[in-house]
């Protein structure tokens with residue numbers, strides 16, 4: 001999942017890659033929401049998401065979605081999809 005979204009093989013995700021990745025999944029996420037995801041997840045503040053930050057983002061999103069954060073339903077469904085596939089791949093050796 002993460003590798004699929006990292007289209008330039010830098011080992012981390014830029015906001016563009018995050019946006020494109022979501023788009024490939026069939027979900028068009030508006031720029032402000034992509035930026036919000038990035039800001040929330042970019043723990044070391046370098047402007048990109050590492051694999052760990054990506055995982056943290058998913059957990060964070062599930063939490064804020066539960067707090068009735070005004071995240072679009074389509075975005076939440078995408079995140080749930082991502083979480084499911086990421087957890088699957090993490091369990092594999």
Ligand SMILES: [Ca+2]
Pocket residue numbers: 006007008009010011012013014017
């Ligand atoms: Ca990249």
Ligand SMILES: [Ca+2]
Pocket residue numbers: 042043044045046047048049050053
């Ligand atoms: Ca980062």
